[in-house]
Amino acid sequence: MGVVSEIVARNKLLPRAWELAEQIAKRPRLASRYARVALTQPIKQALLDNLGYGLALKGLAMSALRPPKS
Numbered sequence: 001m002g003v004v005s006e007i008v009a010r011n012k013l014l015p016r017a018w019e020l021a022e023q024i025a026k027r028p029r030l031a032s033r034y035a036r037v038a039l040t041q042p043i044k045q046a047l048l049d050n051l052g053y054g055l056a057l058k059g060l061a062m063s064a065l066r067p068p069k070s
Contacts, residue, residue, distance in 0.1 A: 003039065
């Protein structure tokens with residue numbers, strides 16, 4: 001997705017994060033909101049696409065844990 005644009009040393013991480021947060025906060029609110037929507041939409045779609053498959057696997061796993069009825 002191209003979200004990572006730089007790597008910083010551990011001791012510089014928090015100051016850099018605050019610097020980026022301040023830059024984002026200065027932008028128009030709608031621009032920030034729509035940028036977040038654009039970044040999270042593919043993740044939400046992947047979750048939705050795989051929800052049924054994941055629930056089916058969970059059901060199979062749960063049924064395998066139950067002892068057979070006599």
